[in-house]
Amino acid sequence: MIRPSFFAGLVLLALAGPSTSAQVAPLYSWSNLPKIAQPAFQKDTISILAHGAKPDGVTLNTGAINAAIRTCSQKGGGVVLVPAGLWMTGPIELKSNVNLHLKKSATLLFTTDKSQYALAEGVYEGKRAARNQSPLSGTNLENVAITGQGILDGNGDVWRxxxxxxxxxxxxxxxxxxxxxxxxxxxxxxxxxxxxxxxxxxxxxxxxxxxxxxxxxxxxxxxRPNLIVLTGCQKVLLEGVTFQNSAAWCLHPLMCQDLTIRNVTVKNPEYAHNGDGMDIESCKNFLIEGCTLDVGDDAICIKSGKDEEGRKRGMPTENGIIRNNTVYNGHGGFVVGSEMSGGARYIFVSNCTFMGTDKGLRFKSVRGRGGIVEHIYAKDIFMKDIAQEAIFFDLYYFVKFATDGQRDERPVVNEGTPVFRDMHFENIVCNGAEKGIFIRGLPEMAVKNINMENLVLVAEKGVELIDASGINLNNVKLVTKETKPVIYVENSSQLTFNAIQYPTKTGLLFKIDGGRSQAIRVTNTDTTTAETKAEFTHGAEEKQFTLAAKK
Incomplete structure (x- = not known):
């Protein structure tokens, strides 16, 4: 499954400067979404009862369940049925051409006896690591599914x-x-x-x-094991089931192709450390739709390996559709990073609701990661009571600044320099956040070419752009409590603010900071209700700020 590394390409693209993607026809668009192949199964059904399983919540059914799966696969595949009941079990291994189907009121409860889980080689944040065997796993499989209306419970509290x-x-x-x-x-x-x-x-x-x-x-x-790990699999379906109480990440498809996650519920306690909902890592062609998540860490997260190992793997997460999902608790609703060293591209997010997450759309990385994240599209995103930022980009993830001087150091761009660019967000509403938009790139590699239009953001603070380039905000309504300033720009360039609405009696509309702040243009915006239209500090020059008369 591992493709040849495109490490050299990452370096060349990172060194290339501004993206030339506008000159090349996109591989996908909203009118031409990726196609995801679906698995198909024979109608033959084997009940785990036929292999001696007992739904008494006490009997350890590991052998019976795995025997049913093996038998089904060896006969050419079909459905392994888990009837209603409380089924105690140890680790389960999926096999090709098998649909593990949980009837309503069926619960697979994974045992708290840790001796049942073998020490195993796994992956932690994109790197090879020692783990306990996952409660449910599969490697290099084809045509597999977990479906139904039952529950998989990882008994995670005993692990964390x-x-x-x-x-x-x-x-x-x-x-x-x-x-x-x-x-x-x-x-x-x-x-x-x-x-x-x-x-x-x-x-x-x-x-x-x-x-x-x-x-x-x-x-x-x-x-601690992830609840479900599927590695190098093709044509995978997770549908209808509730996945809950994972010891670490809940759903972790790794290097899979043609993945569908539909109408599932993912639940972890708010205090669950690393209690991510879904971590889609180095997968190609995937669909996540109709899901509900309430978790202890990032909810729907895109990853592709960490640092040098991720770059050597050279497998971006690409060609994805994420739609009609609802996220309650979580560190981010839709998240890219921070382990994204293999890159991410052509991902379409639409008609999602985030209710009470820490952040809404969250993009994070840091020096040393490398990787290119591009062609991410989001529309019709609705948020309420976001604890921090509604839209968030940060290339200083987990970096603590001693001084501003430390942050402004500019090392040479190399294979470890992350690149976030070429994205389009539209029709986004957020009612309640600490900050509407926050973008912080690197001095040596700005976050660039991000277009946002038709936004209504109700937040304590409005917009903050640091080391950003080619940011276009069009038809954005900012309802903020902080009005000095509403929009803060630091060492950013090629910015366009068109048709911006802001609170009346605003004290300061724009604060422009830093000598690298250049080519900032404001159009079709009534600035007469602001006490001060713009303030320039720390080397910022007024001549770099153009205020066009409202038409």
């Missing part, structure tokens, strides 16, 4: 630590009573003494030639 501040007093008392151990300061609960020791020592789970899998036995309890 939790801070006292994340729980109510009664929840905290219940957690302590369940077993486990406390951190020395009494503020963090760990599942075991081994987990505590590894966590406090900050030991790495990454595999290296010097640290083979066998050397991780003494930290096995710390190695």
């Amino acid at each position: 630590a939790v801070h006292k501040s994340q729980l109510t007093e009664s929840q905290w008392k219940e957690k302590i009573a369940s077993g486990g151990v406390l951190k020395d300061d009494g503020k963090t609960w760990y599942p075991s003494e081994q987990f505590k020791k590894v966590s406090t020592e900050n030991r790495s789970m990454l595999l290296t030639p010097e640290k083979p899998l066998s050397s991780f036995a003494d930290m096995k309890d710390f190695l």
Whole structure:
């Protein structure tokens, strides 16, 4: 499944400067969306009851369920039926041409007995790592599905630590009573003494030639598995089922092709560390539609490997449709990064609702990642009560600034320089956010060529653009409490603000900062209600700011 690296191409494109994509016909558009092939199955059905499974919530049905799946696949495929009941099980391995179908009121409850999960080589944030075997997995399969109206429950609470501040007093008392151990300061609960020791020592789970899998036995309890990992599979369908309580990420398709996730529910507690909903990593041709997510980390997330390993893999996540989804709790509704070193492109997001997420549309990376994220299109996005930014780009993910001078250092552009460019967002409404739009690129590599039109953003603060280029805001209504300024620009260029609406009696409409702020144009905007139209600081020049009369 691993294609030849396009590392050299990434370097050349990053060094090339402004994108020339406008001169090339796009591979896909809203009128020509990617096509995703669907799996098909024989009608033959095998019930797990036929292999001795018992729905009593106590019997460990691992052998029976896996035997039913193997038998079905060996006979040419079909449906493996999980009837109504509470089915306790250990790890399940999917096989080609099998549809694992959960009837309504059927729950696959994965055991809390960690000895059932073998130490296994896996992936953590795009890098080879020691993990426990995932509750449900499949590798290099074709024509596979998990469907129905049942529930897969990962029993994740027994795997993860939790801070006292994340729980109510009664929840905290219940957690302590369940077993486990406390951190020395009494503020963090760990599942075991081994987990505590590894966590406090900050030991790495990454595999290296010097640290083979066998050397991780003494930290096995710390190695939380993703609930579902499908690696290198083709024609995959997840439909109708509820996936919940994962120890780490919930759904993790990796290097898959022709993937459909339809009408599923993904649930994790708000305190679930790394409790992502869906991490679509290095996949090609995918559809995510009609899903509901309420999770502890990023909800619908696009990834493609981390740093050098991701660039060597050379597999972008591409040709995707994400539509008609609802996200409640989550660090971001639709997210790209931060592990996006293989790139992401031609992804179409539409008719999605984000209710109470930390951020809405979230794009994140950092120096050293590399990778090109481009041709991302979003329209008809509706948000309410976003805790932070509605639209967010940041190439300083997890970087703490000691001084402004440190941030403004400009290293040479190289293969580790991330590139975010050529995107179009339209028809976006947000009622409630800390900030409407935040874009922060790198001094050596601006976030560039981002077009946004027909936006209504109700937020504490309006727009902040730092190290950005080719940003076009057209027909944007900003309803902000902070009015000094409504729009802040720092060391950004080739900006167009057309038909901007803002609160009456605004104290300062634009603040332009930095000597690299150039070619800023404001058109079709009534600036007469602002006390001060623009202010220029730290080397910014008024001659770089053009205010055209409103037609």
